Amino acid sequence: MKLSFSAEDEQFRQEVASWLRDNLSGEFEKLKGRGGPGDEHSFPQERKVWEQKLAQGKWTCVGWPQAYGGRGCSIEQQVIFFEEYARARAPGRMGHIGEGLTGPTLIAYGTQAQRDKYLPGILDGTQFWCQGYSEPGAGSDLANVKTRAAFDQASGKWRINGQKVWTSLAHESDYCFVIARTDPGSVGHKGLGFFLVEMDQPGIQVRPIEQITGTSEFNEVFFDDAECSSEDIVGEPGEGWKVAMGLLGFERGVSTLGQQMLFQNEFDEVVRLARSNGAASDPVIRQRIARAHTELKIMRYNSMRMLSGQSTGDGSLQKEALIYKLFWATWHRSLGELAMDVMGPECEILDAPPYALNRLQSMYLFVRADTIYGGTNQIQRNIIAERGLGMPKEPRGTL
């Protein structure tokens, strides 16, 4: 074990930090600390321009192989990039679905034609993606896909019908990847397809979901004979589950350390507030702040274990990775509660009517999604017990 980064990596850190210092200024100054979960509705257009700025510096897709246009950064360097990005309070990435999910999926499972068609727009920050996974009523039961895709021999295109939900930034996206049932009689994991679908077409309607915060960043997406070219299915019809699961695997990884830097920014704000309003002298609050600090620190150590495990080439999901989602989601939810209790009765008072939440209030409410999406805490515990401890699987019902 060693904790320190190499001299080369430290130099890379300087490079990232200095580029961000130089470029996250002027017109982009106002984007600092904006975007990201709970604030995705802020400045979407300006943040798209920022993506292009990043692309000019070759700071999009830093983990992609150089052969596909990325920087080919090592895991350590990716960690450093995400850490510095968050430390600089650079805005929440509009391109993270494309960069983190679509790109790696196409590199792993796509055709060369698909890569040629879609990777450049992701790399240069001009094309944005959203994901069509969840469906109403399906919730954590991802395989319970009802959306249908039928191949229309006449037009030579797939026609997609159905509904997706909890689609983040759908109204700001150019493309959506969609899991749909290609085999009408199939159930569960079988008979699915993975489609790359253009959003700007008459067959697609996006309806924002108003959230607990009064804002909307999730959407319902309705597919009514939406079209998709026969070249835009990834993998064979019926093999969509394999692609979808592979894609979910890309969700974990180095970006966790960047996420933790965002958490650190939030935590620091809570600490500042506690020091300024006197809550820091309340022994009960002190215990809670210390506990939040403790677990945030360990979250980082845990990610370092995950990454060190990855870099040793052992492919199986390790225990520290299995517990990670449950850990951070629960931590984040507690941070929201701590923030409110540090504010005391002031936590109720809005910036303005009708419902202008301040940042900590918004965080407090939005974090309630963390223990739900991407597998609720309950589902996470099933996964940990079944995969991590080899305990019996929950039986499916027969309703």
Add this chain to the structure above:
Amino acid sequence: MKLSFSAEDEQFRQEVASWLRDNLSGEFEKLKGRGGPGDEHSFPQERKVWEQKLAQGKWTCVGWPQAYGGRGCSIEQQVIFFEEYARARAPGRMGHIGEGLTGPTLIAYGTQAQRDKYLPGILDGTQFWCQGYSEPGAGSDLANVKTRAAFDQASGKWRINGQKVWTSLAHESDYCFVIARTDPGSVGHKGLGFFLVEMDQPGIQVRPIEQITGTSEFNEVFFDDAECSSEDIVGEPGEGWKVAMGLLGFERGVSTLGQQMLFQNEFDEVVRLARSNGAASDPVIRQRIARAHTELKIMRYNSMRMLSGQSTGDGSLQKEALIYKLFWATWHRSLGELAMDVMGPECEILDAPPYALNRLQSMYLFVRADTIYGGTNQIQRNIIAERGLGMPKEPRGTL
């Protein structure tokens, strides 16, 4: 709603308190605060003599109808009796199984001959009972009885074979009531019998279980052709479950308030300690003491609700009664932890080798049984969800 007791009840309280003051002295002085869960091994002989003293004052079986030799006290008066008994730190009752379980069961389900034979010994504090319910491996699955009772035509007696476990004070008891399977092919609730069995016979062996505390008050009881007269079965062969369930119903009730007074004595000891060793100035300990105090207070209010519900004659188990076991057991376990944390590092230091625990240490370890016996916390939550909220039952397995 009204909180105060009637003048008549307050006079009864004086009577109880004054009798205890006068009689719990001299040879009985040393029994103060002894016996009870975790300390049942202390002074069993002297506590049996104390039972006879109680009987002389007509203070055994105060809740039994006068027709059966009891005092026929109202619920309020029973509450008062148990409260004053605990307040006086009178010793843990050796006769509580007979008084609280056997007696009410015989009054409800027994024959007159059985009542004539057994009630006097309970009333006068000369005969003591233990309960033969749990079996090894059965745990919370009470209906999973393997002990067998076969009627021997030759001798005209039942012969009992099998094993019971977690039998409190078996080695100090004259009789045991035993659930055994009378129908060899039966499973579950069906085909059981409820037997009154003499302990002093060659067919019964008692083996103490050494507990986490290093002491023993629970036992294993082995039945090897133990005999039971044909007149000593309560109800018909095959109807034992009905009797057993009726008996479990007697476990709840007014004695909860007496139990709470014991809790109050323990809690007061924790408070005294905190004040004397400085822990009372630790804000985290203060929060925990206040929380324990809060919940102990509410435990009393909750029992008052339970009792007021009973006295209105509504027979169904009310919600405040359904949650009661889970509530007090969890509270008591927390009190044990609080006691240790109030002691700080001194909590480790024993009175003497090899394993002489002080009272709070003993309490701390023994309370771990509370969330297990009589239905674990997990079983309690099933019961609450299924009976209290009408949620689906856990399916039995098919192993």
Add this chain to the structure above:
Amino acid sequence: MEFAFTQEQEMIRDTAASFLAQVSDSAAVRAAMATETGYDPALWSRICTQMYWQAIHVPEAYGGMGLGYVEVVAMMEQMGKHLLCSPFFSTVCMGVNALLIAANDEQKAQWLPTICEGNTTATLAFNGGVNRWDTTAVTATWRKEGDNIVLNGSYRYVIDGHTADLLIVAARQEGESSDIALFVLPAQTPGVTRAWLPTMDQARRQASIALQEVTVETAAMLSGADSGNAALTRIVDLAAIALAAEQVGGSQQMLDATVAYTSERVQFNRTIASYQAVKHKAADMMLQVEVARSAVYYAACVAQEALSGSTLGAELPEAASVAKSYCSDAYFAVAGDALQLFGGVGFTWEYDVHLYFKRAKSSEHMLGNGAYHRERLAAMLLD
């Protein structure tokens, strides 16, 4: 000893429950939330003229119904369950209580009948903007000037403070650090300025109030038997018990809604209510609801004894802190669990869960949260 509602109390509760089910459904709550007033004046008028709730525990001599605090608590529980948007809590559980406890007979005769007639809402302002809820929270001041009294200072977190007709305000004498007095004055008195403080919980309004050289007659100083400090303490304790009752009602509603929703919602071909993790969470919720209810019913009895001057009323501070600390934590936990078990839809504005979740937090912090009241209990026990 009898620790259950009487038949009459049950009838009052059931009447309130069915009335509220009609007038305070989700649409009504959301409509009221959208106004600056925060409640529907027409509905409040109907309550005052048809139900007479504003007069529930005012003695008959002052035009009230002469019922007790157990009835007030039973009503608050139902209002919490239905999230009624109304000035009931501020008027009855703060304003009326303040007059009952702190006013002399003349002052009661002057103000209580106007409240009972339904023409006047009232509230209590005492907190100068700190996270404390006892007499130390008072920062406003008063001084004598000739035959008059002059008030200065400011208040935050005043329930319905921007709409109440009558204000009862606490102030300490200039130069005297410890003595607090209470004053009653019409909100329109010159020098009073009030501003809505929009809140995360939109179903109850808070306001700030500033007093700048507000001049009132000496008769505005409440002068019942208790000292101002003692009176304010009792008024706050009574309000805390009422709020705890509301918390019980809200918790119960969240439990009921969760059981109903999880019994419908299917995942992996099973209702999610059939999962033990869901059942056990629901069981823990029910435990908290029932324990909270026991705490509140007891506190209601003690409050009643306190209002009627019985010796058992001496338990008021303890009973209030026991109830408010337990119920605050229980409501927040239960509402949070409800949100979790509703899953994604619980996170939407459309479902009502978030309204209760927000009420749980706002009522937790109002009049002192769990930790605050536990420290108060610790001081009673340990110091």
Add this chain to the structure above:
Amino acid sequence: MEFAFTQEQEMIRDTAASFLAQVSDSAAVRAAMATETGYDPALWSRICTQMYWQAIHVPEAYGGMGLGYVEVVAMMEQMGKHLLCSPFFSTVCMGVNALLIAANDEQKAQWLPTICEGNTTATLAFNGGVNRWDTTAVTATWRKEGDNIVLNGSYRYVIDGHTADLLIVAARQEGESSDIALFVLPAQTPGVTRAWLPTMDQARRQASIALQEVTVETAAMLSGADSGNAALTRIVDLAAIALAAEQVGGSQQMLDATVAYTSERVQFNRTIASYQAVKHKAADMMLQVEVARSAVYYAACVAQEALSGSTLGAELPEAASVAKSYCSDAYFAVAGDALQLFGGVGFTWEYDVHLYFKRAKSSEHMLGNGAYHRERLAAMLLD
């Protein structure tokens, strides 16, 4: 950055694990528990001569193996898993650390080789019998008298204090309230009296030590580069990290045992491992074990950096408090859950669960519990 064991470290850990599985089974632990010494001297001798663990992180110059604190931590984790009864923690994680940190070169050369040879056990005594674990816990005193130093005072909670051959004791100068110095002296020095303090956790011994006019040479005062206060703080932090590692090992064992037991145990015709309530509790246990492990491995690296004088060593107090607070709470929670899921048999003396449950509590309070370390962290963050 590389945050995984090297192959060599893995080999050391695995060797320790299989050795301990042989020599520290339940029967061996229970036999050792029954002695006043608290461990089997023959086994300790075997460890010292065959495994050389007592010398693990002593520099080769002093006869040690020259490995690092990551290796010490890896060993402690395994010892915690197997509940090894031995003076390893006192000798290596307190005695050797104290010498490495506080002694000058001559003192190291005098004492470390005797420890490495396996003839000498050692421990640290500093706590005068209070629930604090920093320099304020020291109540014993020293004064100069001619060329000698005279020590007076008493200590509690001294690990293996009644059996250790060598004592490192902390004392403050008479008349000087703040300055602490550390002294090394053979336990047989006249004026030293020691008494076993029998404990609830019987698998590790505590003792009290009294010093009455104990006279030692000036050379007994440890005089490395750090001040006595700074040295004692670092020694306690290093010991806390080792203890946290032991807690991780014990937690892991409780998790493993629980999964194994619940997978065998049948209730209502199902293994109890098939109940979601059991699975979810086990999942929460695993989360705590893995999080605790991450905390300890990081702290081990920091400890190593601190011992080697690197700048990252400045994180030592934080890393120690993070690890000790999290692991203490995690172990107690996990062991308590294990006891619960074992049900009745977990409550018996016969099953081993109670041994771990008791170790969890004793190690929680030793060197500061969760709340203590959180307040320490809060002071770093907030004050």
